[in-house]
Amino acid sequence: MSEPTTEEKVAEAERAALQLAQCSEAERNAALESIADAIEAHSDEILTANEEDVEEAEELLEKGEYTQALVDRLALSHSKLESIAEMVRSVAGQDDPLGKTLEARRLDEDLELYKQSVPIGVIGTVFESRPDALVQIAALSLKSGNAVILKGGSEASESNRVLYEIIEEATSDLPTGWAQLIEARADVNALLEMDDSVDLLMPRGSSEFVSYIQDNTSIPVLGHTEGVCHVYIDEDADLSMAAEVAHDAKVQYPAACNAAETLLIHESVAANFLPEIVDRYEESGVEMRGDARVRDIVDVDAATDTDWSTEYGDLEISLKIVDSMPEAVDHINEHGSKHTDSIITQDGDTASVFMQGIDSASVFHNASTRFSDGYRYGLGAEVGISTGKTHARGPVGLGGLTTYQYFIEGDGQIVASYSGANPRAFVHEEFDGEWTPGRLSGSRIEQ
Numbered sequence: 001m002s003e004p005t006t007e008e009k010v011a012e013a014e015r016a017a018l019q020l021a022q023c024s025e026a027e028r029n030a031a032l033e034s035i036a037d038a039i040e041a042h043s044d045e046i047l048t049a050n051e052e053d054v055e056e057a058e059e060l061l062e063k064g065e066y067t068q069a070l071v072d073r074l075a076l077s078h079s080k081l082e083s084i085a086e087m088v089r090s091v092a093g094q095d096d097p098l099g100k101t102l103e104a105r106r107l108d109e110d111l112e113l114y115k116q117s118v119p120i121g122v123i124g125t126v127f128e129s130r131p132d133a134l135v136q137i138a139a140l141s142l143k144s145g146n147a148v149i150l151k152g153g154s155e156a157s158e159s160n161r162v163l164y165e166i167i168e169e170a171t172s173d174l175p176t177g178w179a180q181l182i183e184a185r186a187d188v189n190a191l192l193e194m195d196d197s198v199d200l201l202m203p204r205g206s207s208e209f210v211s212y213i214q215d216n217t218s219i220p221v222l223g224h225t226e227g228v229c230h231v232y233i234d235e236d237a238d239l240s241m242a243a244e245v246a247h248d249a250k251v252q253y254p255a256a257c258n259a260a261e262t263l264l265i266h267e268s269v270a271a272n273f274l275p276e277i278v279d280r281y282e283e284s285g286v287e288m289r290g291d292a293r294v295r296d297i298v299d300v301d302a303a304t305d306t307d308w309s310t311e312y313g314d315l316e317i318s319l320k321i322v323d324s325m326p327e328a329v330d331h332i333n334e335h336g337s338k339h340t341d342s343i344i345t346q347d348g349d350t351a352s353v354f355m356q357g358i359d360s361a362s363v364f365h366n367a368s369t370r371f372s373d374g375y376r377y378g379l380g381a382e383v384g385i386s387t388g389k390t391h392a393r394g395p396v397g398l399g400g401l402t403t404y405q406y407f408i409e410g411d412g413q414i415v416a417s418y419s420g421a422n423p424r425a426f427v428h429e430e431f432d433g434e435w436t437p438g439r440l441s442g443s444r445i446e447q
Contacts, residue, residue, distance in 0.1 A: 006187045006190040010194055036092075039088070043078060058071060069254070087132075105428060123200050125203070126188060128205050130156070138179050141401065192216050210225045227337055229260050230341040233265045233273055234343055234344060235345075236347040238346055247280050338361060341363055342363070372385065372394070407435055
């Protein structure tokens with residue numbers, strides 16, 4: 001049998017999405033538990049496939065075609081797989097995002113309007129080298145009742161293929177085709193044209209890649225782009241705290257999109273702060289680049305104009321001295337990617353002005369940028385971090401994978417009663433209540 005076309009896969013996902021939306025929370029949670037169990041049971045098989053991907057990536061690294069950061073994101077281990085399985089279980093443990101009454105409004109007596117959370121439908125995803133992203137996206141899509149089209153990077157093709165097959169087998173009780181894997185670039189181009197069938201696209205990658213997707217489709221796009229994140233050390237910062245946060249934000253996991261790429265230091269504390277943080281960065285193998293004022297204090301390489309807008313994704317960071325907090329805000333808004341930025345200060349008023357002045361999805365006070373993460377936010381997991389402003393922003397968890405429908409429960413009302421001579425008046429009264437199908441007609445029958 002020949003491999004189904006992208007069009008056939010999407011058509012099957014469409015059918016599955018309608019059925020999956022009707023599956024109970026218990027059914028969806030049971031499927032998630034099966035995925036977690038299967039990942040643990042097939043860990044050796046997954047790692048063997050992943051080893052093939054890593055070996056090929058390391059060869060390309062030696063040729064200068066891949067970065068070390070990409071190889072680091074690609075590699076799996078037994079402990080990593082345990083974390084992935086735990087992530088899937090944590091998604092199962094989240095509150096059901098579906099069937100929630102978001103608003104309830106009485107339009108008139110026995111005429112009630114409900115705004116209910118429902119799945120988006122069919123979601124298309126294109127993501128980078130991390131094979132755990134495939135599991136994360138699939139788990140969140142399943143919990144939120146969405147069918148999903150999965151397209152990972154070619155560098156993780158063996159890992160993604162095995163993980164997909166494990167997920168497909170583990171969820172055999174669900175509607176067939178709820179998750180689909182596509183692998184070729186031509187498949188992506190075909191997907192972009194399917195605006196009648198695909199409800200949302202979620203690309204994860206560079207700004208250029210996300211822009212390409214946006215420019216070549218009429219499907220709504222929720223983009224996860226690069227993270228050019230900043231930590232600003234204010235004149236009223238606790239410098240010991242500042243050193244801890246600045247070190248963690250860069251070193252704890254430099255390949256992450258929420259790792260700091262630029263450190264801004266107020267000129268009044270630069271002479272005291274820079275030598276300590278430079279020593280700590282050097283001990284951790286961080287390559288540093290600074291502006292002229294930084295280099296007057298410490299011995300680092302010179303920063304170029306492009307450094308201020310660069311996502312290194314590695315043990316590299318740029319350092320800059322600023323004269324004021326407003327200058328730091330201006331620099332971040334000009335060079336940042338609207339991802340995550342942090343201020344270190346003991347002055348609450350300064351923190352407030354900074355946080356409200358930064359146009360980023362997440363802004364922190366006295367905390368590492370590395371906290372910008374769906375799991376750490378208590379979302380269970382994330383499909384990505386959106387740097388746009390609609391329809392979801394920041395780490396996108398289950399809530400970002402739902403939309404809503406309006407349901408009206410009536411008792412035979414007609415619009416003609418509310419127009420013409422002596423029309424009835426609408427009440428338009430908000431009330432606390434959960435939608436129950438047919439509850440008004442049901443109560444009438446009971447009477």
